[in-house]
Amino acid sequence: MNKKYLSTKQVCERFGVSHMWIERRIKDSDFPRSIKLGGGRLRYYALEAIEAWEKRQAAKSAAA
DSSP states (O other): OOEEEEEHHHHHHTTTOOOHHHHHHHSSSSOOOOEEOOOOOOOOHHHHHHHHHHHHHHHHHHHH
């Protein structure tokens, strides 16, 4: 099974946020950590990890 990845730009667009929002979420919560692919400096996020995080956030909102 091939994993799919989103670039930082794609994650920002998905949530309508800045890259600093992502950095704060990583530091302060359970937001998925990025990885570097191909030895480059660009960071990517596993799509399945992003989707799992979205589901956890939706469950938290529903419980509140």
